[in-house]
Amino acid sequence: MGLAEMPNSKWLWLSEAADRIASRLTQTEPERFPSRLKALKFARKQLLEEAYRGDIEVRGKDVVPQEEPRFEPREWKTVEAELWDPTHRHERMHSPHKVELNWKKNFILCEAEGTEWIIRHLQVKADDVDDVWPPHIGSDRDKHRSSGSSTQNMVILPKSKGGRPSKYQPDLWLQLLKIAEFDGFPLTPDGLLDRPELKRRLMEFSRSRWGAGSEPSKTTIDDLLKLVYDSLSQKQ
Numbered sequence: 001m002g003l004a005e006m007p008n009s010k011w012l013w014l015s016e017a018a019d020r021i022a023s024r025l026t027q028t029e030p031e032r033f034p035s036r037l038k039a040l041k042f043a044r045k046q047l048l049e050e051a052y053r054g055d056i057e058v059r060g061k062d063v064v065p066q067e068e069p070r071f072e073p074r075e076w077k078t079v080e081a082e083l084w085d086p087t088h089r090h091e092r093m094h095s096p097h098k099v100e101l102n103w104k105k106n107f108i109l110c111e112a113e114g115t116e117w118i119i120r121h122l123q124v125k126a127d128d129v130d131d132v133w134p135p136h137i138g139s140d141r142d143k144h145r146s147s148g149s150s151t152q153n154m155v156i157l158p159k160s161k162g163g164r165p166s167k168y169q170p171d172l173w174l175q176l177l178k179i180a181e182f183d184g185f186p187l188t189p190d191g192l193l194d195r196p197e198l199k200r201r202l203m204e205f206s207r208s209r210w211g212a213g214s215e216p217s218k219t220t221i222d223d224l225l226k227l228v229y230d231s232l233s234q235k236q
């Protein structure tokens with residue numbers, strides 16, 4: 001069934017979502033992803049990680065294996081984020097669930113406590129995919145709002161200083177890019193970066209992402225914002 005036949009054109013098959021992400025990766029980062037296969041493998045992994053975090057909603061339909069699948073809108077259900085835990089997909093891991101994912105046919109076979117069931121027609125919202133992986137992610141155009149914001153909102157990511165990188169930085173930088181792309185950096189009436197507001201939003205994101213007590217320290221966020229502020233100041 002193609003997209004034109006789907007009950008809601010704003011939804012993509014899980015495999016199509018991975019293909020969309022892979023296409024953007026090969027276009028924006030050709031050196032890192034010289035082959036389509038490598039980009040697709042990375043895209044699938046990233047897509048499932050976002051689903052496990054709960055940042056992307058996946059929906060499907062429960063099907064009893066012995067019955068003929070039926071395609072009725074009222075049967076849609078949100079797949080629990082817990083099912084995307086990577087430990088469930090590895091045979092060597094002791095997990096209460098066993099999950100086998102079929103990318104080609106967009107379904108998962110689940111097993112728990114001796115019971116098996118299938119969730120078919122796996123879909124994700126196109127808007128959710130585009131929020132996390134914008135069309136031009138990695139390019140200069142993705143570092144500022146596509147709606148015509150000035151180049152002063154562009155951010156130059158810092159070069160590595162060596163040593164072990166912070167485990168928080170990749171997600172924090174991605175969140176900053178998402179804010180810049182879709183909301184624009186919060187500004188004061190004078191047109192300067194509203195650092196307290198941006199800090200508040202990053203701290204709110206951190207508590208949601210890692211949980212209270214496990215989020216990055218205020219110093220980590222302050223250091224990151226200093227890099228952003230210094231970068232924007234150089235462009236004025």
